[in-house]
Amino acid sequence: MRSGITRLVLIGAGPAHREVLARLTRHHPADLQVTLLAPPPAPVHEPLVPAVVAGRYTADACRVGLSGLLTLAHARWVPGRCLALDLEGRRVHAAPADGGAALELPFDLLSLDTAASTDREALEQRLPGAREQALARYPSEAFLGLWPRVVDMARERPLSIAVIGSGAAAIELVFAAAQRLRAEGLPGSILTLLTDGGALAGELPPDVASRVRRELKRQRIHVLNERCTGITVEGVRLANGALLRCDVPLVAGDAQAPAWLRGTPLALAEGGQVRVNRFQQSTSHAQVFAVGPAARRDDHAYPDAATTSARAGATLAHNLLAAFEGQPLKPHWPAQRPLTRLSCGTERAIAAWGPLRAQGAWVARWKDRAERRETAAPPPPAGETASTR
Template identity: 30%
Template sequence: MQQSEQPVLRDIVLIGGGHSHVGVLKRFAMNPVPGVRLTLICRDTHTPYSGMLPGYVAGHYSYDDVHIDLSKLAEFAGARLYRDEVVGIDRGRKRVICRSRPDVPYDILSVNIGSAPKVGDVSGATEHAVPVKPINGFNNRWLSLLSRLENHDGPMTVAVVGAGAGGVELTLAMQFRLRNELEKRGHDPDQLHFHLFDADQQILPTHNAKVRAVFAETLANRGVKVHLGSAVSEVEANRLTTECGDTLAVDEVLWVTRAGGPEWLRDTGLALDDGGFIRVTDTLQTETDDDIFAAGDIANVVNHPREKAGVFAVRQGRPLADNLRRHALGKPAKPFRPQKKWLALISTGDKFAVASRGDLSLAGSWVWRWKNSIDRRFMAKFNDLPAMEENAALPDTGAAQNSEEASQAISAVAMRCGGCGAKVGSTVLSRALGELRPIEREDILIGLHAPDDAAVLTVPPGKAVVHTVDFFRAFIDDPYVFGRVAANHALGDVFAMGAEAQSATAVATVPYGIESKVEDVVYQMMSGAVEVLNEAGCALVGGHT
């Protein structure tokens, strides 16, 4: 990680590892803001690039070819990576609520989590359809589906719901890959049947007539049956029904339509559109809260509505990073206007692609090679990272939003002596430790419930006391996870002696900084440690910082 010698004054928290946020991380890595710390919260350590997913499905790319290593990119940017799922935002307390860890405080927040399929709107779709979005979980769903299809005996019917660019491209990529796999296994590829459904009267409705004609001909030549003008109304275990009453016996159903925002956004108080997407202004700040930004599929730029396409998320990376930087420095954000026409390169699965921009249409194998070159150059920006020199500049108190933060920053630097002068203040410790809930034991007379200079414990007659101490530098930038690891490591030495863990004292070194940032680091780290200690029946009774 690109460690800084400066105290942290402002926390920018990024929810989701989407295309916009990888751009933010790269730009902050190349030009960091003194006193500003980035934290990325994401369920996965690798995020897929949507432009190359059809090629991955078709078998042209490996997993590494189409995924950006978020842990490597975050380390390059000097950002913390917290692996967890966000389930809410407490705007009053300025906290991000996670599923499996303590809340994460923020000064500035950005949301780039893509969209989720609204399969719940159609009877049976949740139980019997495979959603393509969100794309960060696509690989596991695809590998599971591929295994089922490859091991299927006899005729096989696959239905894809959604005939936009994503649905058409995925259908052709899957068909190309599966026919090849069946031929390799000596099976008849003609037993594979694909059907494409959409409520619209035409495929690729946002593209020009020439592009639609190319894909209509391709689908027909490849034997894909297209069903338009009637929405899918019900999905059963092996059957799909449309609103006009048509039914189709199916083995698999993929869902590439009806995307929307996650349900937890409705509890944030942020302004949302009818699809559950966050309404944002031209600066990518939410209409409701200037300290919260949003980009990519999850954002609806109300003055410039555009379709949900990866090209817009990529293009929003630069203005989002610039406005996050400006907002952190107390400067006004600048408006961003997306392009009215954009280049779409849509593949047919067999290393053939169509270029679409406004009324322009070009097709051929050379277009696929062009697309491949563009995509690989894009991925190289985030996976082929240069070495960075550490920045040891003095803290920029201009990043502070008021004189109190600036004075705290100066105090944090002045505090960097050794011994007792380097202790974390009692007020900070009281607040951080006051939220912890270590277990209670009758043999602990004085512990965290009545903190003093030292803890007092009783030792039952006939028992011996085992003492151990561990101390090592953090090897991970997530203090909560490090706290869990450290506690497990220390308990292991007790268990190795055949002893029962009774109590624990903690020795913790935390980065210097303003009180609120130090308090959060202590709380996150000790929360992880106390969870592990409590599980072992061991009470935290005190310690030193």
């Protein structure tokens, strides 16, 4: 029988954790203490990052309504980042954002929904010179802080920009960068998508990938299906021995789990993510749950969809409360026909759902409206406001 206060610590302010907080605004047990450990300010909604790059919105206009959500959920926000986990002692070691002394956050239940990151050491080993010469797409906050410098450079002279990656993040980034430089930069800038040996849009259906290739050609964005071997001040070295000369190499490969996970006894996948079961629960530590870039599920044909879909957040909210109450957990099964919306700049987008396909300006407006709704804080429960709680 459970007694006393149960301490739930949420590391990261990702969409699944925001869904957990939204659930707590409707039902928050009195003996559940919830703490969110996440760096300030509130995160930019990830799907809107390309719109910020393209100049449609400012980063601040795309931040999620985190403070109000925490107030309504009766949860505490500790601004900072995780340094390490003591799973035996059930403590999170954290560095506060204000630079003060390190903190220890005790927990009974722990959940991870961290922002995507880039392992700079691993990147440097794979692409020598990247640490000094390349701009990484993740973490988003750092990237968006540096992107305006690239735009300033483009206003002074035409630039050659190489986006390295083959997935949706790289594709949306190169489209957004092209639109921004066409609008604000001097004429003559050149953009190249370097697939780094991967299949262009390989995670998407072949006919959708074909649409992407046609759109890249329509917007005069070059595509090179070459593996990268290093980065110098002159440009990107390719496996075929050539040098792609460019002013700004942007690395936009797959989102990665935080490096501090590798120092924990958690069962990890090859990429450093927490191995989770169908309940989004660590396969080695039952009190730990994980979703998003920090998690890897190997029992499903589409492991990324199994950990990052919107439905994953709803299931995580249910399972954390079920674990708290000692009730059975619910398995998470991703949608068999996930909806994909891929931005091709702010004026065009491609959508795919099962066998259905759509493309054009109206798809871009539909995607934009849907993503903007995600940045708004949920309304308080009926009869209550934040000021009365």
